[in-house]
Amino acid sequence: MTTTATPAGPRTATIPEVGHLIDGLQVFRDLRDVHDPGRLDEVVARVAAGGSEDVERAVTAAHRAFPGWRDTPVPERIRRLTAAAETLGASGEELAPLLVREHGGLLHEAESDFGVGTGVLRHTLSVVEDVLGVVAYDDERGSITIEKVPRGVAVAIVPWNMPITLAMLKLAPALATGNTLVVKPSPSAPAALTLALSRMVDHLPSGVLGVVHGGADVGDALCRHPLVRKVSFTGGTTAGRRIIESAAPGITDLTLELGGNDPALVLDDADPDLTVDRMVPGVFMRSGQVCFAVKRVYVPRRMYARFADAFCDRVDQYAVGHGLNPASSFGPLGNEAQHRRVTDLLRRTAASSARVIERGSKVDESGWDNGYYVLPHVVLDADHDAPISREEQFGPLVPLIAYDDEEQALAWVNDSEHGLASSVWCADPERGLAMARRVEAGSTFVNTHSFESLDPRMPFGGIKCSGIGRECGDAGMAGYVEAHAIRHLQ
Ligand code: NAD
Numbered sequence: 001m002t003t004t005a006t007p008a009g010p011r012t013a014t015i016p017e018v019g020h021l022i023d024g025l026q027v028f029r030d031l032r033d034v035h036d037p038g039r040l041d042e043v044v045a046r047v048a049a050g051g052s053e054d055v056e057r058a059v060t061a062a063h064r065a066f067p068g069w070r071d072t073p074v075p076e077r078i079r080r081l082t083a084a085a086e087t088l089g090a091s092g093e094e095l096a097p098l099l100v101r102e103h104g105g106l107l108h109e110a111e112s113d114f115g116v117g118t119g120v121l122r123h124t125l126s127v128v129e130d131v132l133g134v135v136a137y138d139d140e141r142g143s144i145t146i147e148k149v150p151r152g153v154a155v156a157i158v159p160w161n162m163p164i165t166l167a168m169l170k171l172a173p174a175l176a177t178g179n180t181l182v183v184k185p186s187p188s189a190p191a192a193l194t195l196a197l198s199r200m201v202d203h204l205p206s207g208v209l210g211v212v213h214g215g216a217d218v219g220d221a222l223c224r225h226p227l228v229r230k231v232s233f234t235g236g237t238t239a240g241r242r243i244i245e246s247a248a249p250g251i252t253d254l255t256l257e258l259g260g261n262d263p264a265l266v267l268d269d270a271d272p273d274l275t276v277d278r279m280v281p282g283v284f285m286r287s288g289q290v291c292f293a294v295k296r297v298y299v300p301r302r303m304y305a306r307f308a309d310a311f312c313d314r315v316d317q318y319a320v321g322h323g324l325n326p327a328s329s330f331g332p333l334g335n336e337a338q339h340r341r342v343t344d345l346l347r348r349t350a351a352s353s354a355r356v357i358e359r360g361s362k363v364d365e366s367g368w369d370n371g372y373y374v375l376p377h378v379v380l381d382a383d384h385d386a387p388i389s390r391e392e393q394f395g396p397l398v399p400l401i402a403y404d405d406e407e408q409a410l411a412w413v414n415d416s417e418h419g420l421a422s423s424v425w426c427a428d429p430e431r432g433l434a435m436a437r438r439v440e441a442g443s444t445f446v447n448t449h450s451f452e453s454l455d456p457r458m459p460f461g462g463i464k465c466s467g468i469g470r471e472c473g474d475a476g477m478a479g480y481v482e483a484h485a486i487r488h489l490q
Contacts, residue, residue, distance in 0.1 A: 016098065018047045018191045020054050021198055021211035023061040029054065034191060037104040037339075038322040038332040038371040044101040045191035050184075050214030055221040058210040062153045062180040063227045065207030070150050070178040072205075074132060078125050081175060084200040085125070088168075089118040091196045099192035100323040103160050104331040104372065105286050107324055112451075114196070117168035123456040124172035124477070131477045132177060142489040148481040150178035151253060152229035155222045157243075159235045160189035160334050161289045166257075167193055170232040173477040175208065179230065182210045184219050186235075188335040220246050228252055230480060234291075237392075237418075237465045255469035255479045257461055259392045260420025261295045263413040264449055266307065267406065267426035267435065268300040275425045275447075276310040282423075282450035284318060284376055287330045288396040289338065292421035294449050296382075296389045298409045301402040308380050308400055312357055315376045320396075321363025322371070328363050332371040333395060339372035342395035346377060349388045354399070355380040384412045392418065414440045419463035423449035442466065 019026035031046035048054075069077070092114030099110040135146040156170035167183055174181045185193045194211050201209050212218055216239065223231050223246035233243050234257040247254050264282075266275055283294045299307045321328035333339045350356045360376045362368050374396055379388050382399030389399050403409035413422065422441040426432040432446040442462045445453040454460065459470035469479050 015043055016045045016191055016195065018045055018194045018213075020048050020050060020058065020213055021194065021201060021209070022054070022058045023210070024201055024206040026198060027054070027057075034102060034187075036101045036371075037334055038101070038373070039367065040370050040372075042101070044098065047187075047190045047194075048213050050212045050218040052221050054212045054214070055218060055225065058182045058212045059153055059222070059225045059227050061207040062182050062210055065205060066150075066152055066180045068205060069175075069180055069208050072178070074129055077176060077178065078128065080203045081121065081125055081172075083203040085118050085121040087199045087203065088114065088121065088164075088196055091199055092118075095192040095195055097324060098195070099164070099189065100331070102191055103163070103189040103334045105161075105323050106328060106331055107326075109286060110192075110323070113162050113164040117164035120165060120168040120456060120472070121172040124176050127474065128176040128477065131474055132481070142487070145486040145488070147484045147486070148177070149484045151480060151482055152179060153227050154179040154181045154230035154232065154480060155225075155228050156181060156183045157219045157222070157231070157233045157235065158183065158185055158193070160186035161286060161291075163189045163193040164196065166234045167197075169234075169471040169476065170255075171209070173471075173480045174230070174232070175204075177477060177480045179480055180208050182212060182222060182228075184212055184214065184222055187213070187215050216242075219243070223247050223252065224249065226250055231255075232479065233257065240465075240467070253479065255461075255471065256467040257291070257471060258420075258465060258467040259394075259418060260291045260462060260466050261390070261392045261416050261418040262292055262421045262423070262441075262449070263416070263439075264294045264297045264423045264425060265409055265413050265435065265439070266297065266299045266303075267424065267431065268303065269427040269431070270303075270425045271427065272303050272307045273310050276307065276314050278447065279423075279425065279449060280311065280314045282448075282453075283398045284315070284330055284396050285450055287320075287333055287374070288398070289334055289394050292443070292449075294423065295393060295398065297398060297400045298403050298412060299400055301404050304400070304402045308378070311400065312359055312378050315359040315378055318360035318376050319363050320360055320373055320375055322367065325363055330376075330396065332373045334372070336372065338394065339374070342374055342393065342397070345388060345391065345393055345395070346374075346397060349379055349382075349386070349397075352386060354382045354386060354388065356397075384415070390416075410435070410438060417465040420461075420466040421445065421449070421453075423447075423453075440464070442470070
């Protein structure tokens with residue numbers, strides 16, 4: 001085992017070496033290779049493997065830094081974090097290609113991950129003073145003061161699909177409200193995020209922001225740590241259930257952004273061509289590896305054939321290849337586990353009575369088997385009860401399910417353990433709004449269902465097994481503060 005500590009900032013090497021970030025220092029221990037999911041024979045970065053010792057040191061450093069950061073006046077915290085946001089924004093151009101080679105997305109998607117993440121941080125800083133405002137009541141007996149105080153050490157556990165934005169959705173409210181934070185990146189996309197954070201820490205007091213690398217065991221140790229008072233997790237529902245157990249002994253506060261199986265409900269007055277044009281990008285964005293991608297589509301039977309034809313034609317325009325190749329419209333799946341899961345679901349669906357239609361083209365036939373590539377697939381004549389409709393596919397395949405009765409379709413839409421986002425497609429806006437109100441989900445979009453649907457003022461999160469709590473907006477900040485009531489009698 002080798003351990004060295006250097007000032008934060010990347011080491012100079014052809015393949016970047018990325019350490020834990022503890023007390024403002026990068027700690028390099030037992031480096032492991034991270035491979036490009038689009039060129040499996042290429043090593044993209046070498047990243048420190050984590051263990052209980054690293055968890056202990058990072059949490060202790062964050063705990064030590066907490067009183068000083070909590071007591072830093074809010075305008076000073078905003079000043080420092082504004083500088084950190086500048087640094088993050090300026091890092092995008094250099095680090096986005098590295099992010100592409102870690103998680104397999106397209107270059108413009110990786111750039112937009114940095115842009116959106118920077119926007120999330122800036123937006124949070126613009127509203128934090130209002131959110132932290134003190135509420136006071138005076139009467140003849142004395143006064144009541146209600147202050148919002150930070151919880152202490154927070155932990156952010158993030159997935160690989162949009163690591164910058166998903167980390168900023170936690171970092172921004174945590175640090176702006178005065179908590180300190182330890183981030184655990186995904187083993188599938190640890191490098192670009194950590195290098196960006198290692199630059200941002202230059203603007204912060206030592207220990208306020210740390211990073212520990214590792215897999216589920218390290219995440220579990222962070223969630224169980226008695227000094228951790230808040231865990232914010234984005235990832236799958238299975239891991240979310242385990243995190244609830246890990247947080248139970250300390251009654252640690254949780255925000256959980258979990259999996260989704262987002263339904264799109266097409267009503268019978270919708271224009272099929274217009275709907276297909278707007279809906280398809282929301283299915284296949286980032287190879288379908290987006291928590292709120294459209295994952296099952298309900299279509300009136302009388303428009304089914306026309307809708308399915310238009311849908312398959314539109315999907316045929318996709319070209320799948322490496323994310324750095326400008327000819328690609330989406331990249332490979334993010335890692336081996338994802339590839340196994342998606343190809344297994346495809347195999348099971350092909351063996352059922354549904355028709356599995358493969359469309360699109362390969363950008364680079366010769367490199368196809370050297371990456372986790374999957375062409376887009378449309379599943380026609382799918383049943384609502386089939387695994388392809390019930391399970392979160394998190395990949396470039398989608399079932400189109402015919403319905404005869406709108407009430408039946410709504411019942412199917414709501415018949416899911418998930419409830420993240422959802423959409424209703426129609427011509428009549430009032431009818432769309434009325435139907436949207438009856439959908440069980442954290443968000444329902446009308447005539448849209450993709451990144452264009454989101455706005456930082458909208459709280460984002462799920463109901464049922466899609467999560468607990470919200471991110472974005474005032475609701476997102478509420479999870480990082482406690483109300484402290486002070487009653488003063490004369
Ligand atoms: P994942 O659950 O496998 O891993 C997510 C993170 O949790 C990783 O950093 C992982 O190392 C860590 N982890 C895994 N098990 C853990 C445990 N027991 N304790 C602590 N940490 C643990 O998910 P993934 O494959 O990285 O991401 C895909 C999933 O994430 C999909 O289900 C997707 O829908 C979901 N997701 C949800 C949102 C949202 O906002 N709701 C956003 C993006 C992704």
